[in-house]
Amino acid sequence: MKVRRVSLHNFRGVQHGTVMLEGHSLLVGRNSVGKSTICEALDLVLGPERLFRRPVIDEYDFYAARYQEVDAVLPEVRVEVVLTELSPEARRRFNGRVRRWSTTTADFVDTTPGALEVADEEGIEWCLPVVFLGRFDPAEDDFVGGTFFAHPQVVTDDLTDEPAQLGGGLKPFTREDKWLCGFLYLRANRTGSRALSFQRGSLIDTIVRLESRTEGSLWEKALRDVGAVTIADDDSGFAKIRTEVRRRVGRFLTLTDDPDAVDLQVSELTREHLREVLRLFVATQPGAHGVPFTRLSTGSLNLLVFALLTYIAELKGDDTVIFAMEEPEIALPPHAQRRLVDFVLKRMGQAIVTSHSPYVIEKFTPEQLVVLSRNTDGALTSTNVVLPADFKRKKYGDNRRQFAEAVLARAVLVVEGATEAAAFPLIADVLDQDATLDYQHIDLAGVSLFDAGGDAAVPLFAPVFAAMGKPVYGIHDTPTSPLSADATAKATDFTLYEVIPHAGVEKLLVQEVPVEVLRRFAAQIPARADFDPAWGALDPAATDDDVRKYVFTALKGRKGTEGYVPLLLAQCSGVAELPASMAGFLQRIDTDLRDDPPPADPGAQPDAP
Template sequence: MKVRRLTLHNFRGVQNGTVLLDGHALLVGRNSVGKSTICEALDLVLGPERLFRRPVIDEYDFHAAKYQEVEGRLPEVRIEVILTELSPEAERRFKGRLRRWSAAALDFVDTSPDALEVADEEGVEWCLPVVFLGRFDPADDDFVAGTFFAHPEVVTDDLTDEAQQLGAGLKPFTREDKWLCGFLYLRANRTGSRALSFQRGSLIDTIVRLESRTEGSLWEKALRDVEAVTIAGEDSGFAKIRTEVRQRVDRFLNLTDDPNAVDLQVSELTREHLREVLRLFVSTQPGAHGVPFNRLSTGSLNLLVFALLTYIAELKGDDSVIFAMEEPEIALPPHAQRRLVDFVVKRMGQVIVTSHSPYVIEKFDPEQIVVLSRDAAGALTSTNVTLPDDFKRKKYGDNRRQFAEAVLARAVLVVEGATEAAAFPIIADALDQDSSVDYQHLDLAGVSIFDAGNDASVPLFAPVFAAMGKPVYGIHDTPTSPLSADATAKAADFTKYEVIQHAGVEKLLVTEIPVEVLRRFANKITTRPDYVPEWGILEEAADDEAVRDHVFTILKGRKGAEGYTPLLLAECSGIAELPASMAEFLQQIDDDLRPDIAAEPDGT
């Protein structure tokens, strides 16, 4: 069973929105776009224990916190989920609640005028539509909420009280129904302590429920074991206290003849109390003393969560878990992030992940990446990353880490090589430090620099990033051969695009950087241990042209990210000493992004 479509109305920062998923999904987008909102929405619809928490929803779960009656109607939170790839057991259990779904049309078949013909087409299957509804009840001065089967909807009589009830005409989608969906939600570790507790809906509670199917009620045995623990035995210091208390209480209460009529127990002997007081104790090296799990480091907690997920996957089976996970990278080193994602993708039926880590993102194929955006009016949209038909998959594989960072970025700057990729951040540093320039650094603007490998490849990436809904900028020097018609057409997808009138970045630098800066650089660089003696020493009497030729030879001799170009640019103290072509392009990017940054909506 998998989530195929999620539709939200009037929920938190989202006025209206639809998210389409196709198997495993990585949700990406800027901060506060709605990634956590989507996970919370899925939990409200599919979480077996979510509706048993109080309150289920509150004022701020309504868009713009508007929950009071408007024009005679109460605003309603509505979250609808379409579940596909149903198991035979689910089809039997929910028979009569199912609808036909077309993977091609991404909609119900019975909405088509040719429904009978479409129902026999390939890609049509049974789906289960379910819905969460919530609103404010003025009579009780409280919020009411529930989950329901969204089909079939029975028409109610408008003249009866039934029509005014929440979910009128819909049958409840119960906790037992939800357990069949196998939904798990792991929030970011700011609430990670709950995931490892015994509270309802936690990972350990899920394990207890699964084990109870074969082992019988584990809580019954635990209660009997706790009841058997003797605290006030004859050799206990509490024995005298118990005796004295009994003698005094017996004067006022008619106690039984049982010798344990007054006793001390370690618990109230209820399931709920055990859930509150039971703790997982863990001993980690180099110490040997066990401590409650919540006293461990954040990284250790995450690894504990990972261990429990492996347990749940084995108990549930490979294809029966819909697993939503927020920011698995918190407090985990890169190798642990990759290991965690590898595991859940391979072992869970469907994984829905939010992340800001390139180490997580690079584990997903582009088709699995869902880019979210939301406007100021609260309209949420989702776009699946789609590589152009003529874009070679190997090119994506060779640049997987760069793609991951670009997916996280607000905008992308595509350059032609490692030298340029190293140069632009240093130019941005100099602009940012120059008080005479109104400039926002690339890092603060959220711009990722992408190394295309050569000048002819720069335009190829324009449609790729533009399809993600990102501003994309391209710059390269004059190619030795004219660009192909196809590359020229792709360059039209750049938000801004510039071809520098030089045959290489080294020629640009020695031409546009003042000679006094070049001379200063040439004199300093000779002291480096990696300086090649054959490049010679700049003579003090060298004229401007000789200085440029000398520095050009040095820059060409030591290219790339570890080359000498960053050292040369580090000599530039302000905009007047920077290469104008590159500095002006960065300023154009800044001017272009400023309005977009200022217009970002708030919310989650």
């Protein structure tokens, strides 16, 4: 069973919107766009324990916190989920509640004209639509919510009170129904204080109930074991206290003849009290002493929570689990992030992940990326990334880390090589420090640099990033051979595009950087350990042309991110000393991004509670 479509109405920062998912999915987009909102919405619909919380929803779960009656109508939170790839067991259990779904149109068959006649053809499958509904109840001065089968829709008349009831007569989608969906949710804001306790709805409580189905009630045995613990035995100092308490209490209260008429127990011997006092103890290296889980580090807690979720997944059947996971990278080193994501993608039926880590993102293919966007009216949309048909998969694989970082960015600047990739951030540093300019550094603007590996390759990436809905900028020097017609056509997808009128970044620098800066640079490099003695030292009386030739030789001799270009740019102070072509392009990017800032949603609420 997999989530295929999620539709939201009036939930948190989303007034309305639909997200389409294809198997494993990585939700990406700017901060507060709604990634966590999607996960929370899925938990409302599919989470077996979510509706046990009180209140189920609150004021800020409504768009713009508007929940009071307007024009005799109460605003309603509505989250509808379509589940596909139903198992035979699900088909049997939900018979009469399923609908036909077209994998071609990504919609119900009976909404497509003429589709019912071809309902048995290839590309048609059964799906299960379910819906969460929530609203404010003025009579109770509280919020109510519930999950229902969304099909069939019950037709009611105006002579009954049925339409006024939550769900309008739809059949409830019960906790037992939800168990069959196998939904698990790993939140980003997690301390483990509740998830790792034995309280109702916690991860451990879920495990206890799953194991009790095959092993019998685990609480019964736990109560017997706890009741058998002796605290005030003859060797205990508590024995005297117990005796004295019994003697004095016996003067005023008739006790039984049982010698244990007054006793000490470690618990009230009820299930609820055991839930409150039981604690998970964990001993981690390099220490050997077990401590309550609340004393563990943040990273250890995160992994412990994840480990319990995998335990639940195994009890349910890994390949049947829908696993929603927010920011698995929190407090984890890169190798742990990769291992965690590898496990989820290989073992779970469907993984729905949000992340800001390139180590996580690089584990997903482009087709698994779902780009979210939301406008100022709270309309949420999703776009699945589709690589151009002529874009070689190997090119994506070779640049996987760069692609992962670009996915996280607000915009992408494609450059032709490592030297340029090292130069542009340094030029941005100088622009940012120039008090005469109103300039925002590319890092603050959310621009990711992408090394295309050659001037002719720069245009090839324009349609790739444009398909992700990002502003994409391209710049390279004049190629030795004219660009192909195909590359020229792809370059039209750039938001801004510039071909520098120089045959190489080194030629550009020696022509556009003021000669006095070049002289300062030339005077310093002979003292470096990587200086080539064959270059000799620059004559202080050298002409401007000789200075440019000398510096050009040094720059060509030491290329790349660790070469001499960064050293030269470090000599620049202020925009007047920077290469005009490169500095000007960065300023144009700055202007373009300021003219089209990320939308500020007036109805936005925090994504996660």
